[in-house]
Amino acid sequence: MSEDIILQASGLTKEFKGFVAVSNVDLTVRRGTIHALIGPNGAGKTTCFNLLTKFLQPTGGVIRYNGQDITAMQPADIARLGLVRSFQISAVFPKMSALENVRIALQRRRGDSFDFWRSEKVLAGLNHEAAALLEDVGLTDFSATLAGELPYGRKRALEIATTLALDPEMLLLDEPMAGMTQEDIDRISSLIRRISANRTIFMVEHNLSVVASLSDRITVLARGEVLAEGDYATVSKDSRVIDAYIGVGHG
Amino acid sequence: MATQASPLDTPRAASPGTAGMPVLHMVIFAGLLVLGLIAPYVLYPVFVMKVLCFALFACAFNLLLGFGGLLSFGHAAYFGGASYVSAHAAKIWGLSPELAILAGTGAAAVLGLAIGSLAIRRQGIYFAMVTLAFAQMVFFFSVQAPFTGGEDGIQSVPRGHLFGLISMAPDRNLYFFVLAVVSIGLLVIYRIIHSPFGQVLKGIRDNEPRMISLGYRTRRYKLAVFVLSAALAGTAGATKAIVFQLASLTDVYWTMSGEVVLMTLLGGMGTVFGPILGAAVIVTMQNYLATFGDWVTIGQGIIFVVAVMLFREGIVGVLARIIKRPL
Numbered sequence: 001m002s003e004d005i006i007l008q009a010s011g012l013t014k015e016f017k018g019f020v021a022v023s024n025v026d027l028t029v030r031r032g033t034i035h036a037l038i039g040p041n042g043a044g045k046t047t048c049f050n051l052l053t054k055f056l057q058p059t060g061g062v063i064r065y066n067g068q069d070i071t072a073m074q075p076a077d078i079a080r081l082g083l084v085r086s087f088q089i090s091a092v093f094p095k096m097s098a099l100e101n102v103r104i105a106l107q108r109r110r111g112d113s114f115d116f117w118r119s120e121k122v123l124a125g126l127n128h129e130a131a132a133l134l135e136d137v138g139l140t141d142f143s144a145t146l147a148g149e150l151p152y153g154r155k156r157a158l159e160i161a162t163t164l165a166l167d168p169e170m171l172l173l174d175e176p177m178a179g180m181t182q183e184d185i186d187r188i189s190s191l192i193r194r195i196s197a198n199r200t201i202f203m204v205e206h207n208l209s210v211v212a213s214l215s216d217r218i219t220v221l222a223r224g225e226v227l228a229e230g231d232y233a234t235v236s237k238d239s240r241v242i243d244a245y246i247g248v249g250h251g
Numbered sequence: 252m253a254t255q256a257s258p259l260d261t262p263r264a265a266s267p268g269t270a271g272m273p274v275l276h277m278v279i280f281a282g283l284l285v286l287g288l289i290a291p292y293v294l295y296p297v298f299v300m301k302v303l304c305f306a307l308f309a310c311a312f313n314l315l316l317g318f319g320g321l322l323s324f325g326h327a328a329y330f331g332g333a334s335y336v337s338a339h340a341a342k343i344w345g346l347s348p349e350l351a352i353l354a355g356t357g358a359a360a361v362l363g364l365a366i367g368s369l370a371i372r373r374q375g376i377y378f379a380m381v382t383l384a385f386a387q388m389v390f391f392f393s394v395q396a397p398f399t400g401g402e403d404g405i406q407s408v409p410r411g412h413l414f415g416l417i418s419m420a421p422d423r424n425l426y427f428f429v430l431a432v433v434s435i436g437l438l439v440i441y442r443i444i445h446s447p448f449g450q451v452l453k454g455i456r457d458n459e460p461r462m463i464s465l466g467y468r469t470r471r472y473k474l475a476v477f478v479l480s481a482a483l484a485g486t487a488g489a490t491k492a493i494v495f496q497l498a499s500l501t502d503v504y505w506t507m508s509g510e511v512v513l514m515t516l517l518g519g520m521g522t523v524f525g526p527i528l529g530a531a532v533i534v535t536m537q538n539y540l541a542t543f544g545d546w547v548t549i550g551q552g553i554i555f556v557v558a559v560m561l562f563r564e565g566i567v568g569v570l571a572r573i574i575k576r577p578l
């Protein structure tokens with residue numbers, strides 16, 4: 001296996017009671033790239049993410065991360081290896097403030113936090129860094145707001161800040177810009193470009209202009225199978241890709 | 252569409268950045284302590300001790316439900332189980348009350364570890380069912396086992412001498428010891444909620460998959476809070492056995508598991524002070540309405556329905572929303 005391949009899945013398959021959501025998918029993500037996974041609704045993109053991060057157990061196939069077989073690992077342990085995902089449905093901690101949301105990710109640095117006898121004061125040392133991450137995503141004014149009360153686009157931004165707080169080697173972002181205003185999209189796009197400097201990013205995104213401008217490589221999924229792969233120019237000219245998008249309707 | 256709200260009109264999460272206990276909480280704790288010191292001179296001490304034991308029980312339960320997001324329907328097992336161990340330790344082994352209570356607490360922790368490690372493999376209603384099933388096993392064990400005294404329970408438990416020195420026979424003496432035990436228990440719970448561990452718990456309660464994706468092995472935290480909650484519920488039950496000089500089947504019966512749910516919901520789950528108020532209201536009702544027999548049960552049922560329909564957040568939860576401060 002080549003040094004510059006960070007994530008590789010071969011023969012990845014997931015069956016739900018007879019329905020094959022992901023079928024024999026081969027994926028190779030190169031280190032340091034922004035790789036997009038696109039396809040119509042129901043194509044199996046989120047399921048792929050769930051399999052790669054082991055939130056779902058694959059029916060078949062092998063997943064390797066940095067050359068290590070992670071197919072049998074627990075999801076928390078995969079996160080600890082530096083492969084961190086976000087969720088399609090906004091995943092914040094609604095009853096915690098925006099600052100606490102980011103801080104709980106920074107808290108992972110302490111290792112485990114079973115110290116129930118210690119005051120949470122010991123976490124105050126992380127506040128400064130949490131505030132800096134909030135600033136990166138334009139949330140400085142919302143630092144004390146409960147995450148559940150943020151508008152949708154701000155929740156997505158908070159989620160990205162929380163993910164970045166782990167300083168992961170590789171990020172899996174599931175539709176990070178869905179539901180955002182153009183202004184937010186611009187800010188998050190440039191943030192993604194900036195953080196990609198020393199990271200690998202694998203993202204599902206429906207906004208094709210974002211995909212076109214950000215990604216080095218694109219994999220197109222339809223009905224659980226890989227339909228095409230290549231850079232934007234190649235993929236967008238592929239007649240099967242065009243058919244799949246027109247055939248299933250806009251998603 | 253939410254706008255750039257000023258920090259003043261958004262509810263603040265437990266004061267990030269500022270250290271230690273918020274002044275408001277300190278004032279409330281101080282107020283409760285003053286009440287606790289006056290109460291035995293105004294009210295019947297044994298009644299107030301009962302309120303105190305149930306306040307601790309409800310707060311221990313709330314630690315699991317309100318902060319861990321785990322609904323146990325079998326907390327009577329730890330409360331009642333510990334009361335048997337404490338009563339046995341005081342009566343048969345002749346331990347002093349503080350050691351008997353420690354023994355009960357330890358036994359509840361061990362029981363919590365055993366049941367919890369099996370229950371946390373399940374989610375939601377299945378979790379509740381597993382905890383209930385094991386609690387029923389503890390109940391049937393208590394009916395059958397020789398050392399629990401079956402239908403009679405363990406009676407005439409000596410109150411003993413605190414540290415082997417101070418007689419706990421006078422109600423007032425025992426009262427101040429119980430007040431100390433319960434106060435320490437409540438402060439321990441407060442600290443657990445406001446610790447790095449407590450932050451992780453809130454994260455799991457709010458969004459467990461997200462915590463997993465951040466690399467937290469959530470099951471271990473759930474087990475840890477289960478054991479802590481069981482142990483503290485045990486402290487409450489063990490203390491109650493010394494107060495009433497009795498350990499009986501009532502305390503391990505499933506209705507006791509239901510009562511603590513009711514106290515917590517009524518007062519406000521996930522609040523610091525709600526379960527204390529909930530326990531006080533329910534115990535007072537049971538005490539003063541005891542002459543009405545079955546009507547108490549019906550009254551409790553009505554309160555439960557009203558609480559669930561009208562204020563899901565509980566009394567203290569509603570207050571916290573009005574003053575926009577966590578309580």
Ligand SMILES: Nc1ncnc2c1ncn2[C@@H]1O[C@H](COP(=O)(O)OP(=O)(O)O)[C@@H](O)[C@H]1O
Pocket residue numbers: 016021039040041042043044045046047048
């Ligand atoms: N847990 C599940 N059980 C059964 N079917 C599922 C489950 N998760 C996803 N699916 C099905 O798998 C297919 C792919 O879903 P998904 O991966 O969410 O698609 P995408 O993210 O590409 O829109 C859909 O038909 C969906 O209904």
Ligand SMILES: [Mg+2]
Pocket residue numbers: 045046047088
């Ligand atoms: Mg999806």
